[in-house]
Amino acid sequence: MPRETTGQARAGRIVEVQDLSVRFVTRDADISVVQDVSFTLDAGEVLCLLGESGSGKSVTMRSLLGLLPPTARVGGRVMVSGHEVTRMTERQLESVRGPVAAMVFQEPMTAFDPVFTIGTQIAETIVSHEGISYRVARARVLELLELVQIPSAARRLDAYPHELSGGLRQRAMIALALSCSPALLLADEPTTALDATVQIQILLLLRQLQRDLGMATIFVTHDIGVACEIADRVAIMYAGRFVETGPIDTLISHPAHPYTIGLLSSTVHESSRGRPLAPIQGGPPDLADLPGGCGFAPRCVARTALCDQVRPTLIPFSTTRAAACHHPALETAPA
Amino acid sequence: MHLYILRRLLYTIPIIIGVSLVCFSFIHLAPGDPINSVLPEQASAEVVAQIKAAYGFDKPLPIQYLKWFSNVLSGDFGLSIMTRRPVLSEVGPAVAHTALLAVSATLLSFLLGTSLGLVAGMTTRRVTDRSVTAFSVVGISLPHYWLGMVMVVIFAVKMRMLPATGMGPAGADLTQFGIEDIKHLLLPAVTLAMIPTGIIARSVRATVAEVRRQDFVQTLKGKGLRRPRMFLHVIKNAAPPAIAIMGLQFAQLLGGSILVETVFSWPGTGFLLNAAISTRDLPLLQGTVIVLATFFVLTNVLVDIVQTLIDPRVRRA
Secondary structure, eight states: OOOOOSSSOOOSEEEEEEEEEEEEEETTEEEEEEEEEEEEEETTOEEEEEOOTTSSHHHHHHTTTTOOOTTEEEEEEEEETTEEGGGOOHHHHHHHBTTTEEEEOSOTTTSSOTTSOHHHHHHHHHHHHHOOOHHHHHHHHHHHHHHTTOTTHHHHTTOOGGGSOHHHHHHHHHHHHHTTOOSEEEEESTTTTSOHHHHHHHHHHHHHHHHHHTOEEEEEESOHHHHHHHOSEEEEEETTEEEEEEEHHHHHHSOOSHHHHHHHHTSOOGGGTTSOOOOOSSOOOOGGGOOSSOTTGGGOTTOOHHHHHSOOOOEESSSSOEEOOSSOOGGGSOO | OHHHHHHHHHHHHHHHHHHHHHHHHHHHHSSOOHHHHHSOTTOOHHHHHHHHHHHTTTSOHHHHHHHHHHHHHTTOOOBOTTTOSBHHHHHHHHHHHHHHHHHHHHHHHHHHHHHHHHHHHHTTTSHHHHHHHHHHHHHHHSOHHHHHHHHIIIIIIISOOSOSSSOOTTTTOGGGOOHHHHHHHHHHHHHHHHHHHHHHHHHHHHHHHHHHTSHHHHHHHHTTOOHHHHHHHHHHHHHHHHHHHHHHHHHHHHTOOHHHHHHTTOOSHHHHHHHHHHTTOHHHHHHHHHHHHHHHHHHHHHHHHHHHHHOTTGGGO
């Protein structure tokens, strides 16, 4: 049943993804970048998609907005606030992008048009979706810039992107994403391009706004530290598939999939003090030439003959958690 | 901003001095003597010396240059050796005639080139894009004087629709402009517009295609902007480089085309330069070149200023 998508109070299911697959098809290549991805997300929930470069996390997120290059072929079903995004035309998608789901991009340096002011670029979004005048929209933009804690916001309205620092630009980008009160906020590595000290400020701001506004949020990152900071749930992606999903705290404390275990032991954290880091052997897989069985098998420490023959599917092993592995480390996981 | 414009204008002074120096020395490096072409062959050495002294050709070159340039600054471009009339009264009408042709060709090529380039840039790698690219390559590669002659053969000789050569009765006087004048203007303007159209179409296409590949276009798409508004963003980003190319083309057209003006007997600066070169009329040649160079430099300044008005990032420079 389609849900009410406007207004402040939102509840229930915002995102429903079923068997999403994305292939990039060109004249001389046909590459699967996302396969069999299914998940749901409720209002007020934060899901982190965690994985290496090329694991399909960005593509998964962008397919929620239909924001993929023309070479992409999308399969499966994506529902966002009652809109079946996978079946919409480009024209229909225009009304989803902004008021239903909005995105914060990775590069605040290049994500704004350099020849329009920040104020105009946010205002035109509101004008375009709500048909109000630029004068009214401008007042809204000022409120938004204050909401994202941009100092002397009134002056920044008429600033061009190159006149702002990276951190301020990313705050402006968040203001842009929030401008039409979306039910779903998508953030594509929003802190990766920033200085370490600015990163944590932006992260805290995003978490606070997400809680205050009750938005469902999907956060793409390759940084486990960032995921711990902001996520309720995590989905670990490898070679275009979900390999493990679960609540952030138990997943970090009791990882089940060998890839998750590898990721955690190759990350610096409190308990790793004084011990050498254990990197995952090998490199990211070639998506054009994936093994027939488990995609992670060539790099896996728990690999058996079964792993090379049969691809494991994502199987729940508790009420909240699931892993796609023939040999999950279940003995350490709570039931 | 005003400071920027002022500074930009001041920069033109050394440029024009440089241009005048180069033009003066190149003309004097070239073989041939203006005196020989006016005097009868049996003129005695004294007469030659007398005439040379009268025109100042007996002085060392640096002195000649300084004298000429200071005269130019006070508006005195000297007398044409051939016609014995002031250079300025020869150059003035020629500049007006060429300007009429140049402005018409410019308008034509801006309109056609920009629209073709936009269509191609918005539809990269599709049929429309490929046809525009093919058309502009042909436009740039065809020798325009040849195209001019072909068009004369077709439209003037065979079909008898348009006059083959010359200007209309009104000259460059726009208040008297009539259908006959437009008929005269048509063939040379189209011929002259051919190359700039190709160049503008190609560069507008490249700029638009490049702008569309930039990250911010994803943001615009991601916030659900309608197509006309997206188009506005693309245009405003593509405008500064496109305007630079167009300005350059206009400046070049303003210089007149010796070949096209000769083919159509259009009494403009190109025609005048041709005459001045073949008769070694030094004062006329120098005067024409310096006037044209000044126009060229000023057009470029104008383009710079317009670019600055559009692109906020240039303003700080």
